[in-house]
Amino acid sequence: MNWIDIGGIDEIPLRGARKIKTALGCVALFRTGEAEVFATTDSCPHKGGPLSEGIVHGQSVTCPLHNWVFDLNTGQAQGEEGAISTYPARVEAGRILIDATKLASRSAA
Amino acid sequence: MKQRLVIIGAGMASGRVIEHLVETDPDAFDITLFNAEARGNYNRIMLSPVLSGEKTYEEIVTHDSDWYAAQGVTCRFGESVSGIDPTMKVVSGQSGHLPYDKLIIATGSAPFIIPVPGKDLPGVVTYRDLDDTNAMISAAGKGGKAVVIGGGLLGLEAAAGLAERGMEVTVVHLMGHLMERQLDEAAGYLLRKDLEGRGISIRTQASTKAIIGAGRAEAVLLEDGETLPADLVVMAVGIRPETRLATDAGLTVARGIEVNAQMQTSDPDIFAVGECVEFDGQLFGLVAPLYDQAKVLARSLLEGVDAFIAKDTATKLKVTGCDLFSAGDFAEGEGREDIVLRDPARGIYKRLVIEGDRLIGAVMYGDTADGNWFFQLIKDGTDIDEMRETLIFGPAFQGGDTADPLSAVAALPREAEICGCNGICKGTITDAIAGGATDLAAIKAATKASASCGTCTGLVEQVLQVTLGDDFVMPTAQPICPCCDLTHEDIRLLIKSQELKSKEAVWQELGWKTRNGCHICRPAVNFYLLADWPLEYQDDPQSRFVNERKHANIQKDGTFSVVPRMWGGITNPAELRAIADAADKYDVPTVKVTGGQRIDLLGVKGEDLPYIWADLNKAGLVSGHAYSKGLRTVKTCVGTDHCRFGTQDSTGLGIKLEQALWGSWTPHKVKLGVSGCPRNCAEATCKDVGIICVDSGYQVSVAGAAGMDVKETERLCDVGTEQEAIDVTIAFVQLYREHAKYLDRAYKWVAKVGLDWVQARIADPEERARLIAAFELSQSIYRKDPWAEHAKTAERYQPLANLTLEAAE
Numbered sequence: 073m074n075w076i077d078i079g080g081i082d083e084i085p086l087r088g089a090r091k092i093k094t095a096l097g098c099v100a101l102f103r104t105g106e107a108e109v110f111a112t113t114d115s116c117p118h119k120g121g122p123l124s125e126g127i128v129h130g131q132s133v134t135c136p137l138h139n140w141v142f143d144l145n146t147g148q149a150q151g152e153e154g155a156i157s158t159y160p161a162r163v164e165a166g167r168i169l170i171d172a173t174k175l176a177s178r179s180a181a
Numbered sequence: 182m183k184q185r186l187v188i189i190g191a192g193m194a195s196g197r198v199i200e201h202l203v204e205t206d207p208d209a210f211d212i213t214l215f216n217a218e219a220r221g222n223y224n225r226i227m228l229s230p231v232l233s234g235e236k237t238y239e240e241i242v243t244h245d246s247d248w249y250a251a252q253g254v255t256c257r258f259g260e261s262v263s264g265i266d267p268t269m270k271v272v273s274g275q276s277g278h279l280p281y282d283k284l285i286i287a288t289g290s291a292p293f294i295i296p297v298p299g300k301d302l303p304g305v306v307t308y309r310d311l312d313d314t315n316a317m318i319s320a321a322g323k324g325g326k327a328v329v330i331g332g333g334l335l336g337l338e339a340a341a342g343l344a345e346r347g348m349e350v351t352v353v354h355l356m357g358h359l360m361e362r363q364l365d366e367a368a369g370y371l372l373r374k375d376l377e378g379r380g381i382s383i384r385t386q387a388s389t390k391a392i393i394g395a396g397r398a399e400a401v402l403l404e405d406g407e408t409l410p411a412d413l414v415v416m417a418v419g420i421r422p423e424t425r426l427a428t429d430a431g432l433t434v435a436r437g438i439e440v441n442a443q444m445q446t447s448d449p450d451i452f453a454v455g456e457c458v459e460f461d462g463q464l465f466g467l468v469a470p471l472y473d474q475a476k477v478l479a480r481s482l483l484e485g486v487d488a489f490i491a492k493d494t495a496t497k498l499k500v501t502g503c504d505l506f507s508a509g510d511f512a513e514g515e516g517r518e519d520i521v522l523r524d525p526a527r528g529i530y531k532r533l534v535i536e537g538d539r540l541i542g543a544v545m546y547g548d549t550a551d552g553n554w555f556f557q558l559i560k561d562g563t564d565i566d567e568m569r570e571t572l573i574f575g576p577a578f579q580g581g582d583t584a585d586p587l588s589a590v591a592a593l594p595r596e597a598e599i600c601g602c603n604g605i606c607k608g609t610i611t612d613a614i615a616g617g618a619t620d621l622a623a624i625k626a627a628t629k630a631s632a633s634c635g636t637c638t639g640l641v642e643q644v645l646q647v648t649l650g651d652d653f654v655m656p657t658a659q660p661i662c663p664c665c666d667l668t669h670e671d672i673r674l675l676i677k678s679q680e681l682k683s684k685e686a687v688w689q690e691l692g693w694k695t696r697n698g699c700h701i702c703r704p705a706v707n708f709y710l711l712a713d714w715p716l717e718y719q720d721d722p723q724s725r726f727v728n729e730r731k732h733a734n735i736q737k738d739g740t741f742s743v744v745p746r747m748w749g750g751i752t753n754p755a756e757l758r759a760i761a762d763a764a765d766k767y768d769v770p771t772v773k774v775t776g777g778q779r780i781d782l783l784g785v786k787g788e789d790l791p792y793i794w795a796d797l798n799k800a801g802l803v804s805g806h807a808y809s810k811g812l813r814t815v816k817t818c819v820g821t822d823h824c825r826f827g828t829q830d831s832t833g834l835g836i837k838l839e840q841a842l843w844g845s846w847t848p849h850k851v852k853l854g855v856s857g858c859p860r861n862c863a864e865a866t867c868k869d870v871g872i873i874c875v876d877s878g879y880q881v882s883v884a885g886a887a888g889m890d891v892k893e894t895e896r897l898c899d900v901g902t903e904q905e906a907i908d909v910t911i912a913f914v915q916l917y918r919e920h921a922k923y924l925d926r927a928y929k930w931v932a933k934v935g936l937d938w939v940q941a942r943i944a945d946p947e948e949r950a951r952l953i954a955a956f957e958l959s960q961s962i963y964r965k966d967p968w969a970e971h972a973k974t975a976e977r978y979q980p981l982a983n984l985t986l987e988a989a990e
Contacts, residue, residue, distance in 0.1 A: 078982035086357060087697065087723040090981035101981060106361050108513055122739040125727040125787075127700040131513050134700035136727040136735055141700070145515045168981075175984065 073160070075169040081107055082166070089124040089133070094175055099159060100124035101168065102144055104131055109168050110144035111161040117154040183211040186482070187272050187279060189262050189426065190287035191216035193225055194455030194471045196244045198285065201479030203252045209483060210283070212254045215274060218310060219259030221245045226468055228314045232342030238311060265430040267448045283450055283482060286427055286438060290420040290456040290466070295330070299392030304399075305414045308339045317415065321346035325412035328352075328401045330389050332359040334496065336417035337376065341503075343415070344381050351382040351409050353389055353401060355418075358685075363496045363507040367523070367530050367696065368546040370685035374528075375503050384409075422457040422464060435459050442488035443481040444474055454478050463491050495556045504545075506552035509559040510534065511542035522573045525690040531573055532696075538566035551575035590643040599640050605630035607644060614648045621645070639666055662701035665693050669705060669922035676709050682717045684710065684724070698724075705923035708810065711846055712918045715959035728808035731978075732967045733790055741790060742783040744807035745797050746843065749817045749835035749855075750778035759800030767793045777814030777852060779805050791975035794968035803966035810924075812842040812914075813852050816864065820857035820874065827857035829874035834903055835863075838910060844964040845956070848921040848930070851914060866894045869927040870910050879906040883913055883939070884931035892928055895936050897943060912949045915956040916942055 084090050084103040091098045091114050098114035100123045110131070114124050121137030131144045141150040147158045160171040186202075188195050191214055202210060222244040230236040249256050257274060264273045265286075271278045292307035294300055306316045321327070321343050329340040332354025344350045352359075358369030359376075373383050388404040392414055401409045422437035433439045433447035437459030444452045444460075454474045456466055465471055473489060480487035495508035511534045513519075520533045529547035533540055533555065539562050543555040554576045558565060571578040595608030605628050613627040624630055624641055631638045645653045660666045667675070672691060681687050687706050688698065698706065707724035722730045733741035745760065764772050764782055771783035785793055794804070807813060815838045818824065820831030835855040842851070854865030855872045865871030867887035871894045873880040878901040885894035897913065900906050913927075916939060921930035931939055942948050971978075 076984070078984070083981060085723055090977075092982040093980045093985055095985045098980070099984075105365075105513055106356060106358075119737065120739070122735075122787075125731070125735060125739075127703060127726070128723065129699045129703060130696055132699075137737070139700065170984075172984065 073171050074173040075162075076172045077167050078170055079168050080166055081109070081163050081168055084109070084168075087128045089126070089128060091122070091124040092170075096175075098122075098124070099170075099175065100133075101161065101170070102128050102133055104128055104144065107163045107166075109161045109163055111159040111170055112142070112144060112147055113157045115156075116140055116142075117149070117156060118152070123156065183208065184282040185280060186210035186212045186283045186285070187281040188212065188214045188285045188287060189265075189272070190289055190455070190457075191218070191220075191222045191244070191256075191258070192287055192289045192455060193222060193243070193468060194289075194475050195285060195287035196222040197472050197475035198287070198454060198479050199244070199249075199252065199254060201476055202482065205479065205483055207253070212252075213279060213281075214249065214254050214256050214258075215260055215262050215272070216256070216258045217261040218312070220311070221249060221256070221258065223311065225310070228308075228311065229338035229342055231311075232314050232317055232339065233345040234342075262426060265426055265451070267430050267432070267451060270450065281450075283452065285478065286446070286451065286453040286457060287455050288423040288426060288457045291423045292416065293419040293421050294416055295389060295418055297389055297391050299394065299398065300416070302392055302394055302396075302398045302414075304394065304397040304412065305392055305416060308335050308415055308417045309420070317343060317413065318346065320413040321348050323412065324348060326351070326410050327413040327415060328409050328411040329415045329417060330401070331415075331417040331419065332356070332383065332385065333362065333417065333419065334360060335420075336415070337372075339415045339417050340381050341376070341379065343413070344379055348413070349380070351384060351411075352376070353387045353403065353409070354383070354385045355388055357386055359383065359385070360505075360507075363544075364505065364546075365511060365532060365544055365696070366685060367521075367532070367689060368505060368507070368544045370683070370689055371528060371530055371546040372503060372505060374686075420456070420466065422459065424457055427453065427457070435462075437464050442477070442490070443485065444478040444489060445481065452478055452481070460489060461491060465491075467496065469495075492560060495552065504547055504549045506543070506545040506549035508552065508556045509540070509542035511544050517541070519696065520569075520573045521694065521696065523689055523692050523694075525692050530689060533573055535565070535569070538564050538569075540565050540572070590640065591647045599644065600628075600630040610641060610644050611648050614645065619645075619649060619653065661705060662699055664695040664698050664702050665691060667691055672706065673709055673713075673920070673922075676706075676713055682710065682714045684721065708846060708848065708923050712959070715962050729810070731787065731790060732794075732804055732808060732971060733785065734808045736783065738784075740784045740786055742781050742807075743785050743790070743793055743797075744775065744779050744781050744805035745802035746805040746839070747779050747802075748839050749815055749832050751832060751836065752780075756800055756802055759797060759802060763793050763796045766796065775807065775814075777807075778816050779807065779814055781807070788978055788980075791972045791978050795972040795975075798966070798969050798972065804968040806843065806967075809846065810849050811844070811846045811851065812839070813850050815839040815842075815853040815855060816868070817855045818857045818862035820855075824857055826860060827874070828876050829857060829879070829903070831855045831857035831863065831872075831874050834872065834874070834879075834906065837903070837907060841907060841911060841960075842914060844966075845914065845918070845960060846963060847914065847918055848923050849926045851917075851927065853910070867891065868894065870894075870913060872906055872910070878902065881906055881909050881913075884928040884936070886926060886928045888926070890928070895931070897936075897940060908949065908953060909943055911956050912943050912952040913939070915952040918956070918959075919952075 089100050089102045091100050100112055100114040102110045114122055116135040118140050119137055121135040123133050125136045126133045132141050134141050142156055147156040159174050162169050224241045224243050227241040260274050262272055262274050271280050292309045306313050324347055327343045327348040327350045329336045329352045332352050340350045340352045358366050359372050390404045391402045392398050393400050393402050398414045401411050424434045424438050427438040428434050438446055438453040438457050440446055440453050440458050440460050444454055446453050455471050477487045477489040518535045522531045531545045534542035540558045545552055565572055593607050597607045599605055599607050609628050610630055613624055618624050618627050631641045661669050681690055703724035707721050710718040711720055727735050733743050760780055767785055767789050769782045773781045775781045815835040817832045817835035821827040851869045853870045854863040854868040856863040856865040857874050867885040871882050880899050882894035882896045886892040917927050
């Protein structure tokens with residue numbers, strides 16, 4: 073694990089998302105609770121919709137293009153064949169930490 | 182010879198340590214007890230009832246001077262310890278040194294003071310000990326206003342106590358909901374409602390900037406510029422371990438004084454106990470673990486064997502009538518699942534958090550009777566797989582049949598209440614059925630059951646089904662989405678009649694089954710609240726589809742399109758130049774004229790949006806709302822100015838309409854057209870509102886469509902003047918805003934309610950005036966350019982971080 077600090081929790085609106093740039097494409101960072109974040113790939117496996125622009129509800133996000141719903145824990149699409157990659161992220165003392173090792177090792181999807 | 186034991190701090194933890202010591206071996210130690218407060222030990226967690234007047238100080242004393250004397254403890258009360266010398270094994274007090282063999286630090290914690298200007302003014306108090314409580318009681322005696330900074334356990338107890346004593350209290354809380362460490366948002370909402378019902382004002386997401394006043398506190402200034410007048414300011418934002426003595430003595434201190442499982446600090450002869458302690462990375466603010474520590478410490482001193490284990494703890498708020506309970510870990514997380522039960526009529530909310538086959542957390546509000554049972558399941562790590570289905574109903578329900586709702590209803594006794602609003606029990610309903618009522622409407626008419634708030638409708642239908650069997654067909658009204666069983670129409674009605682003014686209020690009062698809705702219901706509820714309570718409700722961008730959140734249309738490749746407003750379709754060379762310049766500067770690949778006569782810049786990168794808007798703003802152009810469920814465009818022909826057939830100034834009317842209606846939010850998009858003559862060059866007769874100018878005035882028609890369906894408009898009315906045409910249009914749009922289901926275009930809504938009904942409402946002068954006034958009120962908030970506002974927060978449109986370097990390593 074190689075946790076890196078990428079910003080304050082307040083920089084993501086509650087039940088909102090921001091994206092972060094990586095060498096292998098964008099990663100979406102979702103905030104679902106006062107201090108809870110999830111990281112997944114930003115691209116919907118259906119038609120490439122930017123998930124960070126979707127509506128965040130419960131621990132899920134809905135793709136803005138065609139309403140595919142993904143579980144942010146598992147990355148599994150609800151009622152569809154498809155999944156997104158998830159990455160370890162956590163909040164500590166108001167700062168968002170993400171595991172860069174896992175990010176770097178992801179396939180260029 | 183007896184060992185000399187010195188204890189610093191006469192609080193609940195050290196009181197308990199002494200009890201254990203003298204019980205087990207009264208002759209083991211010669212004990213001296215220092216306390217900075219000039220009194221013995223009292224039950225600090227009962228300060229809230231003292232503040233509210235339910236108890237007196239005398240009732241909460243646990244160990245007074247006489248008790249200590251009887252145990253042979255030497256008390257040095259009112260004397261604070263200035264230092265510890267671990268090498269010499271000496272404690273320094275104000276009246277001299279005292280050697281020890283063993284030392285216990287039990288200094289507890291100190292209130293955290295936020296470092297704002299004015300924090301030291303007289304009239305600013307903390308809430309920690311009896312002196313603070315007495316200071317609040319005496320301040321409250323004069324009445325007036327109090328501001329409590331901090332909406333946690335302590336702050337709310339202070340607020341409730343001061344309100345009980347007649348002060349006008351406002352709570353200022355930094356986070357989004359009250360007691361966010363112990364409660365989730367839903368329970369936080371109920372708590373807030375309860376407190377507001379006691380006349381306490383609550384400001385969440387409010388940050389204190391300063392306490393102001395000449396000579397003493399007079400007001401609290403918030404970051405957003407608001408000033409809250411205050412005769413008394415209570416700072417209750419939190420506590421931190423009091424570790425100064427330990428730090429000075431060179432002991433290992435992190436957030437608290439670090440101890441091992443025997444409560445031993447880094448010096449083997451010095452122990453620590455209570456709130457000043459840190460064990461295994463944890464601090465302890467509640468009484469149960471602190472008593473455990475006391476027991477362990479006593480045994481370590483006497484026998485050196487016991488070990489402290491940090492256990493889960495449960496929280497209750499000590500405000501009479503606020504029943505809340507929180508235990509374990511209720512945060513969401515990987516592999517965790519929720520079971521939620523909401524009973525709006527009784528104000529009950531329960532949420533269980535399950536991981537695998539174990540219960541790991543529980544939050545309850547309104548009915549906490551089963552709290553301890555759940556807490557036991559959490560502590561024991563009981564396998565709950567078998568009772569999962571009925572777990573949330575508590576211990577009384579375990580071991581029963583599987584929860585088939587129909588069999589449950591069948592099993593209800595005749596006197597079981599079904600409709601809480603009207604107090605109708607099951608027997609009354611079955612009697613009505615026996616008397617010939619065979620559907621919901623007949624039951625409503627005969628008994629009033631489900632005729633008020635409607636939340637028992639499902640139950641009434643189940644009674645019908647159980648009683649009538651196959652003779653009753655369950656109706657299939659379309660619920661809004663899987664989060665809630667109510668229809669859009671019912672939800673709209675209930676938001677108005679129950680005056681629900683926040684999303685949390687809707688979730689709770691209407692029995693939502695999910696924690697915060699989904700992508701289907703959230704945008705709808707957001708609109709309904711905004712349409713009904715424009716002044717009270719704060720629009721929620723996170724409940725909006727991306728287009729409305731980002732004020733641009735998302736395209737298939739994730740880029741956006743930007744459409745500036747051209748009032749009535751009119752533009753000029755300066756605006757066109759600005760649009761052309763923006764297209765150049767931001768590499769816009771496609772520039773297109775839309776179906777509504779506006780210019781669309783397609784293919785703009787999300788990160789560029791705030792900048793292109795700022796450029797267009799500079800040329801006087803504002804958002805065209807081409808993305809919104811709101812007024813899009815008013816299409817016009819040239820009218821009398823240039824056309825030989827034009828009868829009225831159709832372009833002028835189009836501009837006036839667009840300027841009146843822009844920025845408004847509606848159930849779906851709204852498009853208008855104004856044609857200068859019946860040749861209808863603006864194609865007004867397939868719009869939501871179409872106006873045809875004729876010699877005698879204006880023909881206003883509504884409910885046209887040229888989308889999924891193609892439909893000609895229907896005539897609403899003919900009017901003589903331009904102002905009347907504008908009034909009728911606004912009244913129609915407001916009526917649509919107030920009644921239509923979210924995502925129903927106007928033509929679908931009119932088909933449901935009937936054109937006659939719409940005509941009658943608009944024709945009634947009183948109703949028309951009310952509609953126009955309601956629309957104008959809403960527009961006083963929403964007739965603003967969102968681009969200008971969002972251009973100020975451009976950083977939100979940028980990636981949160983750029984990890985291209987890190988990730989490549």
